[in-house]
Structure formats: C-alpha cells, structure tokens
Amino acid sequence: MHIRFWGTRGSLPVSLTAADIKHKIVESLVAAAGRSFRTRQDAQSFVEKELPFSVSHTYGGNSSCVELDVGSGDYVLCDLGTGARPFGLHVLTQKKPAKSSTFHVFLSHLHWDHIMGFPFLVPAYIPGNRIVIYGCHEAIEQAFRKQHSAPCFPVDFSQLAAQIEFVRLEPGKRHRVAGFEVTPKLQMHGGDSYGYRFEHGGKTVVYSTDSEHKTDDQASTREFVEFFNKADLVIFDAMYSLAETVSVKEDWGHSSNIVGVELCQLAQAKHLCLFHHEPVYSDAKIASVLEETLRLEQITRDGPPLRISSAYDGMEIVI
Amino acid sequence: MQVSAQRYADVLMVTVDGRIDYVNAEEFKTALMPHLSNGTTGGNQVVLDLSRLEYISSAGLRVLMIAAREAKAKQGKLIAVALQPVVREIFEISKFTLVFQLFDSVQEALQKISPAALAAMKSG
Numbered sequence: 536m537h538i539r540f541w542g543t544r545g546s547l548p549v550s551l552t553a554a555d556i557k558h559k560i561v562e563s564l565v566a567a568a569g570r571s572f573r574t575r576q577d578a579q580s581f582v583e584k585e586l587p588f589s590v591s592h593t594y595g596g597n598s599s600c601v602e603l604d605v606g607s608g609d610y611v612l613c614d615l616g617t618g619a620r621p622f623g624l625h626v627l628t629q630k631k632p633a634k635s636s637t638f639h640v641f642l643s644h645l646h647w648d649h650i651m652g653f654p655f656l657v658p659a660y661i662p663g664n665r666i667v668i669y670g671c672h673e674a675i676e677q678a679f680r681k682q683h684s685a686p687c688f689p690v691d692f693s694q695l696a697a698q699i700e701f702v703r704l705e706p707g708k709r710h711r712v713a714g715f716e717v718t719p720k721l722q723m724h725g726g727d728s729y730g731y732r733f734e735h736g737g738k739t740v741v742y743s744t745d746s747e748h749k750t751d752d753q754a755s756t757r758e759f760v761e762f763f764n765k766a767d768l769v770i771f772d773a774m775y776s777l778a779e780t781v782s783v784k785e786d787w788g789h790s791s792n793i794v795g796v797e798l799c800q801l802a803q804a805k806h807l808c809l810f811h812h813e814p815v816y817s818d819a820k821i822a823s824v825l826e827e828t829l830r831l832e833q834i835t836r837d838g839p840p841l842r843i844s845s846a847y848d849g850m851e852i853v854i
Numbered sequence: 855m856q857v858s859a860q861r862y863a864d865v866l867m868v869t870v871d872g873r874i875d876y877v878n879a880e881e882f883k884t885a886l887m888p889h890l891s892n893g894t895t896g897g898n899q900v901v902l903d904l905s906r907l908e909y910i911s912s913a914g915l916r917v918l919m920i921a922a923r924e925a926k927a928k929q930g931k932l933i934a935v936a937l938q939p940v941v942r943e944i945f946e947i948s949k950f951t952l953v954f955q956l957f958d959s960v961q962e963a964l965q966k967i968s969p970a971a972l973a974a975m976k977s978g
Contacts, residue, residue, distance in 0.1 A: 751879040751913035777912050777948035781919040793912050793948050797876075827947045834940050835909070 536738050536854050537604040538768060541625075542597030542618020543846040545744075545774045545789070545811035546648050549596035555817070562590045589822035594812060595848025597621065598648040599744060601770060605735050609713045610638045613731065613742040613770075615668075618848060619652030626658055635663030639713045642670035643744050644728035645678040653679060654688050664697035669704050669712065671719050671729045676701040704729075720762050722746035723755075724788035732762055738854050739765065741804075744772040744811045747780065747787070748794045756798070763802035767854040770846065771795040773809040773824070792828040799841050800832075806842040807832075808852065821845055857885035864898050865964065865971035871906040874914030883917040890924045890932070898930055901963055905936035915948055922953060931955070935963045 542548075566586055572578040582591045600618025603611045610626065612619070630636060638658065643649055658664045668675060679701075683692035692699075704710055706719045706729060716734040721727060723746060730743035741763050750756050763769050774789040792809055799807045809828060812821050825845040832841050844852070855872035868889050874882050890900060902918075910918075918932075925932040935957040937945060945951050957963035964972035 748912075749916065750876045750911065751883070751916050753876060753880070756876045756913075777915060778919070778950050778953050781912075781916045782953065791912070791948070793915075793944075797911055801876075830943065831947045834943055 536735060538740060538852045539602040540846045540848060540850040541602060541622040542600035542616040543594060543810055543812060543848055544596050544598050544814055546814050548598045548617040549814045551593055559590050589818035593818050594821045597848050599811060600652055601742060603733055603740060605714060607714050610636060611713050612640045614643055614649045615640055615653040616648050617652040620655040623657040637665045640668045641731050642668060642675060644724060644726060645672055645675060650678060650682060654683060659695050659697045662696040666697050667700045667702055669702045671704050671706050738767050741766045741769045743769065745788055746772050746790055748790050750794055759798050760801045763798055763804050766804040768806045768808060768852060769799050769804045770808045770810045772811040774811050774813050792824055793831060796828060796831050803838065809845040855882055859889045862971040862974040863968060865968050866900045867903055868900055869903040873909040875911040876913040879913035879917055882914055886917065886921055890921050899967055900925060900932050902934045903936055903960055904934055904941055907941050910941055910944060915950055933963055935960050
C-alpha cells in the first residue's frame with residue numbers, strides 16, 4: 536500500500552515567504568562553502584545527502600489530504616484540504632482525458648481546512664467521474680453545498696459535472712469500501728471528528744487527525760490503544776506541544792508528539808507519522824519536533840522500536 | 855507510585871516515588887492534590903522532589919499542570935527539583951520546562967526560595 540501525503544498542515548494552508556527561501560539559500564551556501572560540484576548530479580547529491588531536510592526541502596503548507604493507494608484503480612483519500620488541489624492535478628497527468636475515475640473520500644470532520652480543497656479538485660468538474668464522500672457527520676452534504684454557494688464561491692455545487700454522492704458511516708462499525716475494511720472512531724474535537732482505521736491485505740493504516748487525548752482518562756486511552764492496535768502506520772495529529780494541550784490550548788481539539796508516541800507504544804504500532812503541523816511552525820521547528828520525538832521514543836522504549844516520521848507535502852510511505 | 859510530604863518552615867516538600875503513567879495518574883492526582891491545598895495556602899510554596907521519580911507519562915504531566923494551576927490560584931508556587939535524566943528529558947520534550955521552575959537539587963531550590971526552609975531541613 537502506498538500512502539501519499541498531499542497536504543499535511545493544520546488549521547489553514549501556509550506558504551514559504553521570500554525571507555524563508557533566502558534563509559534556505561544562505562544556509563545551503565554556507566554549508567557548501569569550499570566545496571565544488573563538477574556536475575549538476577554532484578550538486579543534487581550534496582543537497583539530498585548532506586543538507587538537513589529543513590534546509591533542502593520544506594514540509595509544505597497545504598492542509599490535510601492523504602491518499603491510500605492499493606492499486607485497485609479507484610482513488611481513496613482522507614480529507615479534502617488544499618492538498619486535494621495538487622492531488623487532482625496529479626490525477627489529470629495520470630489519466631487520459633476521456634477516462635473516468637471513482638474517488639472515495641473519508642472525512643475526519645467538516646472544519647474548513649479539511650474541505651476547502653474540494654472546489655479546486657479538478658476531477659469534480661469532469662463528467663463521468665464519480666466522487667463518493669464518506670463521513671459520520673450529519674451535515675456533510677450541507678457543508679459542501681454551502682462552500683460552493685455565492686457569495687463565497689462562483690461555481691455552484693449543482694454545476695459540478697462529476698457524479699457526487701454522500702454516504703453516512705456509523706462509528707465503531709466496519710465498512711467495506713474500495714477493497715478496504717474501514718472502521719470510523721469518534722474523537723474529541725469541537726463539533727466532533729472521526730478517525731479511520733483502514734485494513735487491506737493484512738496491512739493497517741490509521742488516520743487520526745484533529746483529535747485531543749486526555750490520557751489520564753483510562754477508558755478513552757484504552758479505546759485508542761485498541762483503535763491503533765498493531766497498525767503498520769498511524770497518521771497522528773501532533774500539532775502542539777503537550778504543555779500547550781494541557782494549558783492554554785486545552786480543549787482546542789488537538790494533540791502532541793508525546794501522546795502520539797505513548798499511544799503507539801501501548802498499541803505496538805510500527806510507524807508513527809506526525810501530522811497536522813502547526814501553521815506558524817517553520818521547517819526548522821517541525822524538524823526539531825521530529826528530532827525530539829525520536830529521542831522520546833528512544834528513552835521510553837519498552838519493546839520493539841517505533842519508527843517515527845514527520846509528514847510533508849509530497850511524502851510517500853510504502854507499507 | 856508513592857507520594858509523601860514533609861514541611862520545612864514555609865515550604866512543603868512533596869516526594870514522588872516510582873512511575874506515573876495513564877493507569878495510575880488518577881491515583882497520583884488523588885495523592886498529590888491535598889498537599890497542594892495545604893501547602894500553598896497563603897503564598898507558601900510546594901517543592902516536588904522528583905529524585906525518585908523514574909518515569910512520567912503525559913497523564914502524569916497533566917496532573918502536574920492541574921497542580922500548578924491550583925498552586926497559582928492560591929498565590930503559591932509549585933517547583934520541581936532533582937529530576938532524573940529521563941524525566942528531565944520528558945519535561946524538555948513536552949515543553950513543561952516552560953511551565954515549571956526546575957532546580958537540580960533540593961538544596962539549590964531551598965537556597966533560592968526559602969533559606970529558612972533550608973535551615974529547617976538541615977537542622978533535621
């Protein structure tokens with residue numbers, strides 16, 4: 536299974552500024568001082584192997600959108616944040632114009648950053664395509680229609696050429712969609728959110744974003760340990776520090792890297808992917824959160840090692 | 855996990871022993887909070903001696919945050935001292951170092967916040 540991250544930023548999309556780019560170039564030049572590169576390939580190798588990721592790349596700024604690809608021909612997505620726009624463009628480069636496709640989209644919730652990419656999802660404007668939007672909230676269709684309404688957007692929902700369907704799922708129940716066994720789970724977030732456990736061919740991915748965890752609540756912690764149980768990959772909302780989530784940002788509906796490590800260790804999950812990055816964080820800050828999380832896993836490990844990565848726009852994980 | 859307390863002048867020294875995780879965090883809260891109520895009244899300070907704390911999870915840290923709020927509400931202060939290296943790193947990674955004033959030892963903390971308490975402790 537290939538998991539592609541089209542949007543990884545929390546709350547609202549962000550972009551690198553001119554100053555950010557200048558800083559990266561200066562850092563790169565300083566790191567390259569005294570070096571010479573005979574070929575373009577040598578320079579590329581230096582960038583990829585010797586510069587820190589936060590200097591040579593960026594974590595990106597599109598909001599939540601993750602693709603699960605098992606090669607079935609249908610597309611399976613989690614959320615339709617602004618990452619849905621580059622995803623849609625990618626689809627167009629893959630398919631002949633006349634070829635229609637089916638898209639299955641699982642929504643964590645209806646907050647803006649998780650649906651705002653839909654009006655820019657080009658396949659929604661192409662006749663013959665079918666888009667099925669799954670979720671546990673009652674007002675999914677209403678939210679999508681409102682988002683397309685005047686005066687906020689010039690193209691009304693009724694003008695979309697693709698066939699668009701809405702399917703309400705029941706939390707806690709296993710559903711069979713596009714070859715996956717999918718189980719939604721209620722999470723703590725303003726207006727509720729839902730995580731999804733996807734199982735296919737003996738592999739399991741959990742998509743759990745916009746979810747606050749009060750880990751002193753034993754019953755809730757046990758529920759999430761069960762939800763994450765032995766997952767090959769857990770995509771986890773690690774937007775804030777733990778100190779923030781239990782103080783000034785308590786009840787904001789988000790979690791931390793610390794809680795991600797704890798739940799994955801208890802669940803014996805294999806890979807934790809930090810997701811839904813705080814929009815004010817720079818690339819360097821996100822990289823430092825990853826470093827600290829790796830260290831935490833190391834000093835608290837009481838079993839097999841837990842692999843940890845930090846999601847970035849364009850990242851692909853194969854399980 | 856055990857919590858015990860001893861008063862030195864205007865400082866209540868609370869010692870925490872063992873490991874705190876999601877299973878015993880509530881028990882930790884029940885054991886700790888009465889000391890906060892007693893210790894911080896009237897601006898007194900509570901020093902948490904964590905030299906025998908082996909591990910603390912997010913659930914335990916949440917209890918400490920609640921305790922710090924309780925102390926502040928009573929115009930008191932909660933200070934953590936003598937953290938073992940692993941616990942110190944957990945404080946740093948969780949950013950609890952921005953919330954708690956930390957000292958390397960009990961003596962250093964008392965020297966700074968209450969020489970009277972330090973003298974009381976030394977006199978036994």
